[in-house]
Amino acid sequence: xxxxxxxxxxxxxxxxxxxxxxxxxxxxxxxxxxxxxxxxxxxxxxxxxxxxxxxxxxxxxxxxxxxxxxxxxxxxxxxxxxxxxxxxxxxxxxxxxxxxxxxxxxxxxxxxxxxxxxxxxxxxxxxxxxxxxxxxxxxxxxxxxxxxxxxxxxxxxxxxxxxxxxxxxxxxxxxxxxxxxxxxxxxxxxxxxxxxxxxxxxxxxxxxxxxxxxxxxxxxxxxxxxxxxxxxxxxxxxxxxxxxxxxxxxxxxxxxxxxxxxxxxxxxxxxxxxxxxxxxxxxxxxxxxxxxxxxxxxxxxxxxxxxxxxxxxxxxxxxxxxxxxxxxxxxxxxxxxxxxx
Amino acid sequence: xxxxxxxxxxxxxxxxxxxxxxxxxxxxxxxxxxxxxxxxxxxxxxxxxxxxxxxxxxxxxxxxxxxxxxxxxxxxxxxxxxxxxxxxxxxxxxxxxxxxxxxxxxxxxxxxxxxxxxxxxxxxxxxxxxxxxxxxxxxxxxxxxxxxxxxxxxxxxxxxxxxxxxxxxxxxxxxxxxxxxxxxxxxxxxxxxxxxxxxxxxxxxxxxxxxxxxxxxxxxxxxxxxxxxxxxxxxxxxxxxxxxxxxxxxxxxxxxxxxxxxxxxxxxxxxxxxxxxxxxxxxxxxxxxxxxxxxxxxxxxxxxxxxxxxxxxxxxxxxxxxxxxxxxxxxxxxxxxxxxx
Numbered sequence: 141x142x143x144x145x146x147x148x149x150x151x152x153x154x155x156x157x158x159x160x161x162x163x164x165x166x167x168x169x170x171x172x173x174x175x176x177x178x179x180x181x182x183x184x185x186x187x188x189x190x191x192x193x194x195x196x197x198x199x200x201x202x203x204x205x206x207x208x209x210x211x212x213x214x215x216x217x218x219x220x221x222x223x224x225x226x227x228x229x230x231x232x233x234x235x236x237x238x239x240x241x242x243x244x245x246x247x248x249x250x251x252x253x254x255x256x257x258x259x260x261x262x263x264x265x266x267x268x269x270x271x272x273x274x275x276x277x278x279x280x281x282x283x284x285x286x287x288x289x290x291x292x293x294x295x296x297x298x299x300x301x302x303x304x305x306x307x308x309x310x311x312x313x314x315x316x317x318x319x320x321x322x323x324x325x326x327x328x329x330x331x332x333x334x335x336x337x338x339x340x341x342x343x344x345x346x347x348x349x350x351x352x353x354x355x356x357x358x359x360x361x362x363x364x365x366x367x368x369x370x371x372x373x374x375x376x377x378x379x380x381x382x383x384x385x386x387x388x389x390x391x392x393x394x395x396x397x398x399x400x401x402x403x404x405x406x407x408x409x410x411x412x413x414x415x416x417x418x419x420x421x422x423x424x425x426x427x428x429x430x431x432x433x434x435x436x437x438x439x440x441x442x443x444x445x446x447x448x449x450x451x452x453x454x455x456x457x458x459x460x461x462x463x464x465x466x467x468x469x470x471x472x473x474x475x476x477x478x479x480x481x
Numbered sequence: 482x483x484x485x486x487x488x489x490x491x492x493x494x495x496x497x498x499x500x501x502x503x504x505x506x507x508x509x510x511x512x513x514x515x516x517x518x519x520x521x522x523x524x525x526x527x528x529x530x531x532x533x534x535x536x537x538x539x540x541x542x543x544x545x546x547x548x549x550x551x552x553x554x555x556x557x558x559x560x561x562x563x564x565x566x567x568x569x570x571x572x573x574x575x576x577x578x579x580x581x582x583x584x585x586x587x588x589x590x591x592x593x594x595x596x597x598x599x600x601x602x603x604x605x606x607x608x609x610x611x612x613x614x615x616x617x618x619x620x621x622x623x624x625x626x627x628x629x630x631x632x633x634x635x636x637x638x639x640x641x642x643x644x645x646x647x648x649x650x651x652x653x654x655x656x657x658x659x660x661x662x663x664x665x666x667x668x669x670x671x672x673x674x675x676x677x678x679x680x681x682x683x684x685x686x687x688x689x690x691x692x693x694x695x696x697x698x699x700x701x702x703x704x705x706x707x708x709x710x711x712x713x714x715x716x717x718x719x720x721x722x723x724x725x726x727x728x729x730x731x732x733x734x735x736x737x738x739x740x741x742x743x744x745x746x747x748x749x750x751x752x753x754x755x756x757x758x759x760x761x762x763x764x765x766x767x768x769x770x771x772x773x774x775x776x777x778x779x780x781x782x783x784x785x786x787x788x789x790x791x792x793x794x795x796x797x798x799x800x801x802x803x804x805x806x807x808x809x810x811x812x813x814x815x816x817x818x819x820x821x822x
Contacts, residue, residue: 233714234738242738242762244713372585373574388755397575397583397768403759410755414729414748417765421583424758424765427738 142481143257144197144462149187152197152463160254160261165211168265170203170221174285175255176453177465177477179315180406185466197462198256199225199249200289202281205269206259214266220276221269222284222439223262224292224431225249230267240267240432256462258481270435273443282450282478283442286320290476291438291449292431293404294320294381298328299434300402300425301377305329310355310366312391313381313405314342316452316476319349321379321404323449326350327441330377334369336362336390342475345451359386366394374399380426381405388412397421404429453478483822484598485538485803490528493538493804501595501602506552509606511562513544515626516596517794518806518818520656521747526807538803539597540566540590541630543622546610547600555607561617562610563625563780564603565633565772566590571608581608581773597803599822611776614784623791623819624783627661631817632779632790633772634745635661635722639669640775641743641766642718646670651696651707653732654722654746655683657793657817660690662720662745664790667691668782671718675710677703677731683816686792700727707735715740721767722746729753738762745770794819 143157160169175198183189205219215221228235228243235243247263254260262268276284294317303309303325311321314337325333326349334353335346343354355365366375374396380387383405391401392412403426417424441447455474457465465477484498501510516539524530546560556562569576569584576584588604595601603609617625635658644650644666652662655678666674667690675694676687684695696706707716715737721728724746732742733753744767758765782788796815798806806818 233712237739239739239762371574385755398578398580407755407759410759412753412755412758414726414751414753417753418744418748418751418768421580421768422766425763427759427762 141258142459143254144459146184146191146195146197148191149185152185152466154460154462157196157257160259162207162209163261164263165209166264166266167209168205168212168215168262168269169207169259170201170262171206171259172201172203172255172257172481173220174202174281175257175479175481176200176285177256177462177469177479178289179469181466182470185470196254196257199253200285201255201260202284202288204275208265212265215269215271219271221271222287222435223269224288224435225253226428227263227268228432229264230432235267238430238433240430241428256459256479258459268432270439272439276443280442282453283448284439285478286449286452287435287438287442289431290316290452291320291323292434293317293429294379295324295434295438296429296431297321297379297381297402297404297426298324300400300404301379302400303328303330303377306331307376308332308334308370309377309379310334310336310375310394311379311381312336312387312394314339314346315381317404318379318381319345319452320449321381322346322351323349323447325379327447334366334375348451359390362390363393370396376400377402379404383408383410385410392417392420392422395420395422399423400425402426452476456480482599483800484595485800487525487532487536487538489532490526493526493807495801495803498537498598501600503548503550504602505604506550507605507607508550509546509553509556509603509610510548510600511542511544511603512547512600513542513596513598513822514561515543515622516598516820516822517541517626518597518803518810518820519630522807523811526811537595537598540594541626542596542601543625543629545616549606553606556610556612560612562612563628563776564610565776566594566630567769568604568609569773570605571773576608579771579774581771582769584608597800597820599800609773611780613780617784621783623794624789625780626819627790627793628776628779628783630772631657631793632661632664633775634658634770635720636665636775636779637770637772638662638720638722638743638745638767639665641741641745642720643741644669644671644718647672648717649673649675649711650718650720651675651677651716651735652720652722653677653728653735655680655687656722658745659720659722660686660793661790662722663687663692664690664788666720668788675707675716689792700731703731704734711737717741718743720745724749724751726751733758733761733763736761736763740764741766743767793817797821
């Protein structure tokens with residue numbers, strides 16, 4: 141089969157690799173209908189993470205089940221399934237509390253998960269994969285693919301920030317996750333949704349997804365603008381979808397005392413000042429999104445065509461052109477690249 | 482009247498000062514029934530905070546209302562009242578959300594509040610003071626005094642940590658606030674309460690207050706012990722009542738993914754590592770306790786003799802001996818010193 145492998149920073153190749161096989165009785169093998177490139181895949185691509193040996197890339201996936209191990213009971217060949225970047229048993233105490241990404245038996249399918257390929261092996265299939273009500277038409281595939289990571293992550297950010305009726309929600313970050321957080325806040329019933337963005341196309345999609353206000357300022361100026369829009373108090377709920385020090389502090393400072401920060405941007409060199417956090421009176425919650433918690437609900441909303449998160453993909457390429465997809469995301473020519481195997 | 486004034490580190494004097502008077506129509510003047518020395522009063526005493534001019538000390542107080550300003554409607558002379566270390570209007574949007582210590586009109590009565598005296602002026606009396614059902618007997622006065630700060634603070638820690646039925650709660654810190662957090666966790670219905678303490682007397686009081694387990698280890702060893710007691714997962718709820726880097730990290734690392742850290746120790750030189758916090762999946766909430774939120778409930782529990790938080794006072798002195806009280810707390814001869822004006 142064809143699979144995407146990173147050999148070195150900037151060196152991504154699509155090459156022939158052995159087909160994956162069932163290795164444990166809890167595994168499934170799926171044939172991918174679509175996969176995509178994640179912002180986090182750019183770290184090794186840009187040399188920020190080491191590439192010590194060739195890495196099979198990709199961790200966002202939807203597809204058709206081809207084969208299941210002998211212990212798998214809830215998933216059957218022929219079904220269209222959505223999974224997430226962590227495999228989880230979905231039965232341990234942590235999973236049952238809704239934190240499948242901290243499952244005591246989790247297996248991380250992060251960069252190196254091998255999803256940018258024609259086929260992939262998914263561990264703990266019963267706990268990880270969720271089948272759609274039927275095999276969807278091609279037009280719904282990008283929406284289900286978004287649910288695999290960016291939608292589930294934005295959704296968790298909105299839930300962690302307690303977005304809901306009567307709330308003013310601000311979103312820091314206008315990448316695919318931030319835009320999906322806007323969509324989630326709308327679906328959760330937020331009264332007012334402030335998207336922080338200075339890119340025309342992303343502002344427009346934020347509005348389509350439910351943003352009522354756009355703030356173009358960043359850092360301290362961005363905080364001031366949020367305060368002006370909220371009677372000087374700050375937003376009730378702020379979603380952080382970047383992961384930098386500046387974005388985290390902007391999120392904390394934009395939140396009113398007693399409000400909630402939901403942070404889903406993967407932290408990079410962030411250190412939080414204890415005294416300021418103490419005096420801020422905010423609630424802070426986040427981490428690797430337990431996408432599995434939300435999948436049944438998200439799948440239903442997509443199946444019913446209530447939401448269209450696939451709109452975040454602004455470039456679609458055949459899997460064979462994965463290298464061009466990496467270049468497009470690296471140069472910011474594209475926000476999010478979908479690959480068709 | 483007599484009042485406690487700090488002139489320099491280590492130099493605390495009780496001296497004659499002018500009686501306080503109503504300065505604004507929202508003020509009240511109270512005659513103190515009891516006051517006490519706070520751990521935070523030791524910072525200037527030990528030279529950790531500057532003493533640039535003589536500071537009237539104290540911010541924990543209960544007493545009889547002597548006079549109220551013309552705008553005060555809910556408090557009347559002759560009533561026994563409990564207040565807190567922040568004055569709040571209790572009507573703004575932040576107060577109504579339960580964060581009176583971040584009231585938009587708050588006045589901080591921290592160190593320098595002047596409560597270690599025979600009389601004090603309380604701003605925003607309607608929003609700050611809560612009257613007891615009647616004037617209590619002397620035996621209840623220490624309990625009400627505890628409600629003014631350490632009980633309210635421990636209670637907020639337990640609420641922020643979402644202590645409740647079915648939960649295993651751990652408390653980091655065995656000072657007056659930590660001990661009151663144990664009491665709060667019991668009252669909130671926690672199933673198991675682990676007090677972290679290596680002092681015999683405090684362990685004993687922790688057990689009286691409801692601790693089911695005592696852990697004497699600290700730091701990483703303390704974390705390991707909590708994990709051993711919770712099937713390797715960590716506690717559902719952890720209350721941090723110290724404010725140091727070690728205690729904060731101990732609290733975060735003792736909490737299971739999806740669990741809650743309530744931190745009420747005033748942060749000192751704490752910086753939180755973003756990546757570890759992100760991966761921990763904990764909820765983090767805390768800050769200066771909005772004691773006012775809990776006062777009506779706490780007063781009722783004390784009045785009904787359901788709880789006896791005054792047990793945290795292990796030394797009682799006349800106000801005139803305040804300097805000896807400071808020495809006793811500085812040398813750790815006493816946990817918490819009550820002063821009778």
